[in-house]
Amino acid sequence: MFRYFNRNQTMTLLSLAIVDFMCFCSMSIMAPFFPKEATEKGLSNTLSGFVFSFYALVMFVTSPIFGKILPLLGAKFLFISGITLTGTCNILFGLLEYVQDYTLFSTLCFVIRGFEAVGASAFSTASYVFVVHSFPEKISSVLGILETFVGLGLSVGPAIGGVLYSLGGFQLPFFVLGVAMIAVTPINVFLLPPVNDFVVGTGGGSILKLLKVPAVIITSIVIIVISSIWAFLDPTLEPHLREFNLSPEQIGLIFFLFSALYGISSPFWGWLTDKFNNHWSMMVIGMVFAAIALLILGPCPYIPILVNTIWSNLLALSILGIFVALALLPAFQGLLKSAIDGGCDDSLATYSLVAGVWSGMYSLGEVIGPSLGGYLLHNYGFGVCSTVMALITLLTVRYSCPKRIHLNTTF
Structure with a gap:
């Protein structure tokens, strides 16, 4: 290039x-x-x-x-x-x-x-x-x-x-x-x-018109949730890993594992998004596997077979990094397609507006994730914290399933 x-x-x-x-x-x-x-x-x-x-x-x-x-x-x-x-x-x-x-x-x-x-x-x-x-x-x-x-x-x-x-x-x-x-x-x-x-x-498009499209709202919620999953680990993962007596370098490398797998898998998911053009199914699959990873990471205190070991944490973070990318990468395409199908012009003004909404929703997730994660960790522990994030993700899946998305008309 x-x-x-x-x-x-x-x-x-x-x-x-x-x-x-x-x-x-x-x-x-x-x-x-x-x-x-x-x-x-x-x-x-x-x-x-x-x-x-x-x-x-x-x-x-x-x-x-x-x-x-x-x-x-x-x-x-x-x-x-x-x-x-x-x-x-x-x-x-x-x-x-x-x-x-x-x-x-x-x-x-x-x-x-x-x-x-x-x-x-x-x-x-x-x-x-x-x-x-x-x-x-x-x-x-x-x-x-x-x-x-x-x-x-x-x-x-x-x-x-x-x-x-x-x-x-x-x-x-x-x-x-x-x-x-x-x-x-x-x-x-x-x-x-x-x-x-x-x-x-x-000049250009209207954000109010854009936000009147239900599919845009659902996709925006997906972006917020996925961004929150990424961000809630910032203040919570290091305290969670203290029991393993890891050095700061080792903890830094664990953070690197999560982000590196996100970066490595992103080009493949991007190629897949362009090839199949089915953003709803890809976002749903990504969120389901991300929720499973969060339950393992906690581990969920309500699933007795799950244990907290360094290897289970590494496995969970690996799955999370890969499938957070799968859920997030199709979101911009989904947001843009939903906006145009919902009546917005296929123009530069709409593209800029959609980019602004995507950025805003992602930033909002970065606000919610660490705040909610820190609060839940302080009051209930990391197991409950990670489980709550998994349940929020699964609740979002329920409203994002392709069969439920007939939402390109405006309110």
């Missing part, structure tokens, strides 16, 4: 890919060690979960705002400012090791994490403008390449975090990532093209 890009396009793609990788590393790097450090500072599992979900909540809220003000500030300014802010906040978060007061520590966790998410939201919004401006004929292909780096960031972030934490303690993962993000800022100033002549459209 790269042979079809000129030099400027290749440099732009490289710049965006590196930043996307760092952004999602920033989201996931503290998963193997932060719950333990937070507990030592006095934070409950519930509050620790809120620290994880707050990042996604801020991105969910601020992305539409940056979409509105981007034409005033300029895409390049927003992109560079966002990277600089996120990198700086990573460094500041590493300094929280020196804060011993419970109230001050918990407050600063939310404040710094919130501003970090504002920066990520800024450059993520601007990156879409660069894609549309630089690759007008290959938008979907380029976004697919960038999603690979998003998945890579989520995959290796916990592993990098675990290794750096073992080498240098709480500070080192945040210092390394923060300095790296700031270091690429001047490079991006020269690599990214000016987009002063690019006009961001504000």
Whole structure:
């Protein structure tokens, strides 16, 4: 594919890919060690979960705002400012090791994490403008390449975090990532093209019309649930694995296993989606196997034959990584097809609207997952926590079965 890009396009793609990788590393790097450090500072599992979900909540809220003000500030300014802010906040978060007061520590966790998410939201919004401006004929292909780096960031972030934490303690993962993000800022100033002549459209489809299509609502719920499954593990898996006396590096590698299998299986599921064009059946099959994996992972306290061993956890996470990908990958195609079948125009405005809904629903799942997971872990233990996630998934399956989907008319 790269042979079809000129030099400027290749440099732009490289710049965006590196930043996307760092952004999602920033989201996931503290998963193997932060719950333990937070507990030592006095934070409950519930509050620790809120620290994880707050990042996604801020991105969910601020992305539409940056979409509105981007034409005033300029895409390049927003992109560079966002990277600089996120990198700086990573460094500041590493300094929280020196804060011993419970109230001050918990407050600063939310404040710094919130501003970090504002920066990520800024450059993520601007990156879409660069894609549309630089690759007008290959938008979907380029976004697919960038999603690979998003998945890579989520995959290796916990592993990098675990290794750096073992080498240098709480500070080192945040210092390394923060300095790296700031270091690429001047490079991006020269690599990214000016987009002063690019006009961001504000008209188009109606989100209210889109959300009047029942199939769109069902698909949106599927996206929220699958995203929640992925995200609830951030604050809960490390406490669950403590009984096995694993090192931070080993816990980081277990997080990597889940994300890596997601990334490895995604191209195959994507090919299968295009080949058979049956998104409902694929989402249902993916959710059923994901629910089974969650019951094994707990393990479910109401199924006596299930036992909690390191091998059962690895098996469950492997199944989960593969079949979460199966459930999630057809969702965008399903959302777009449902929108068009429900009466929305087959146009760029609809594609952009659907992409916004998909992103919003995914972010909402990232908010709900860690918060719900942290609460259930704190009050009922990991077995019940994982079982509840499985039951929510199976309940979603009930309303997503192909025979029940005759939902392309509007309300």
